[in-house]
């Protein structure tokens with residue numbers, strides 16, 4: 001039995017990056033031998049085990065053959081005869097197909113080290129096509145390593161295009177896709193993920209609503225970058241630069257979907273795009289079964305981002321409606337995330353990245369003013385039920401009027 005480190009742990013050590021989890025491949029062993037050594041099996045048909053002490057994953061060297069569509073359509077062949085080279089050739093990228101023994105000797109039959117040097121994400125073999133999720137994985141690695149200068153090899157992009165056009169991506173489960181999307185959005189350059197998906201035709205399949213934004217113009221006075229797709233990518237890039245959480249990044253990606261529905265004769269204006277976009281945001285949220293907090297924020301940002309930008313001009317009554325829609329009293333964090341998404345939207349414009357966004361503090365101040373209305377004195381005055389609700393609203397409106405006057409001095 002021979003044991004090697006494989007995958008991300010070897011790749012990231014060679015790149016000088018921190019290694020978080022280690023995957024191992026075991027050559028020349030049977031399931032029975034693994035069980036006898038105290039390894040715990042993971043899943044029924046999958047030849048993967050957890051180490052009894054470290055809990056790290058040990059997989060028996062295996063070959064994979066595709067027997068049908070999607071991820072379910074695999075047969076695994078694991079046996080002590082499967083060689084290290086045979087195991088490595090069925091992996092996704094050459095840089096992920098390097099094995100390392102306990103003396104740090106590398107086995108690198110597919111030239112992963114050469115591609116690490118050349119900063120290339122290149123598939124190992126035609127077996128790449130056996131798992132369509134790899135289209136998203138490559139785009140995610142491109143987003144992660146763009147800062148180091150990595151790009152996708154042209155022949156890999158061509159294969160990704162074939163996969164995208166073949167209809168295979170539609171067989172991916174929402175859970176697997178979301179896992180890749182959410183990880184990619186949290187990378188340093190999440191906009192590269194979207195760019196790579198677009199370049200290989202996968203964006204049109206996975207998120208046609210986002211794909212449709214490219215080529216749609218906006219008024220140059222507000223949007224010097226003009227193109228709505230380019231703007232969306234810049235907003236996402238700003239969100240990463242400002243270390244925003246996943247909720248905000250997801251909302252940034254989806255905030256302008258309505259602009260893709262504007263009839264050409266109305267270009268470059270996008271009347272009511274905030275409302276028109278809601279059904280698209282809902283559809284994409286549901287397609288990937290995004291977590292509830294991501295879904296909610298994306299819808300709220302879609303509907304209200306223009307309110308955010310116009311905050312200083314909003315009437316107190318409109319401001320109050322905005323605050324009520326966010327339920328700022330019970331969900332203060334969500335309102336902060338909304339403000340962040342609006343700010344990223346404003347900064348995601350060519351040449352305006354550094355411009356200050358006074359709306360942010362103004363909105364925070366408005367929320368504080370509305371929250372300052374105490375309910376207890378109103379209860380003591382005898383207000384109850386719907387009347388109490390109305391009275392609270394009146395008091396909040398009063399507080400917002402006072403706030404608007406002082407804040408605009």
Ligand code: CTP
Nearest residue numbers: 007008009023090091092093096097131133134
């Ligand atoms: N792998 C693959 N195809 C997939 C998933 C995984 O070929 N669809 C292989 C790759 O060799 C990969 C290894 O399994 O390096 C481990 O997979 P995983 O832990 O998902 O990714 P890592 O490469 O370790 O990357 P990350 O840093 O993103 O976890």
